[in-house]
Amino acid sequence: MQFGPGLVATFLYYFSSTAVVLAFVTVQSTGLNLATGIPQQVGGLGGLIAGVLGTYFNRTLSFSVPIEGRKKFLNQLESTLASMGYEKIADEEGVQTYQRSSFSKWFSGRIFVQVEDQQATLASRAITVRRLKKVLT
Numbered sequence: 001m002q003f004g005p006g007l008v009a010t011f012l013y014y015f016s017s018t019a020v021v022l023a024f025v026t027v028q029s030t031g032l033n034l035a036t037g038i039p040q041q042v043g044g045l046g047g048l049i050a051g052v053l054g055t056y057f058n059r060t061l062s063f064s065v066p067i068e069g070r071k072k073f074l075n076q077l078e079s080t081l082a083s084m085g086y087e088k089i090a091d092e093e094g095v096q097t098y099q100r101s102s103f104s105k106w107f108s109g110r111i112f113v114q115v116e117d118q119q120a121t122l123a124s125r126a127i128t129v130r131r132l133k134k135v136l137t
Helices: 007-030 038-058 070-083 102-108 126-136
Strands: 060-066 086-092 095-100 111-115 119-125
Touching: 007 038, 038 126, 060 126, 070 086, 070 111, 070 126, 095 102, 119 126
Parallel strands: none
Antiparallel strands: 060 119, 086 095, 095 111, 111 119
């Protein structure tokens, strides 16, 4: 089950967007010219830091857990996700999708769940997957 961007795409997103913004802010706030190379160095360093942090916390991870019964697992999962503020928004092609309601959905991402005979696979942002692993295993 592959959801979301991979490791490289996530890093590049955070690196490039931060590098461009920091270079622009450095030029505007210090009056340095791009020809000096300093704004690009500041942007590159900031982009590297943001890329590593963004990749660590926001890349898509998945994990599988063994289950004994589909209904029992789904009931446990739904109560766990409800306590975390998630609600089911879709159930298509054997994949259930959960997301937070209101404003927080823009910052937390979605959780994808695929339940098979003896196991369930969950995929979401790394920080969410780590929290779910602690609760479900």
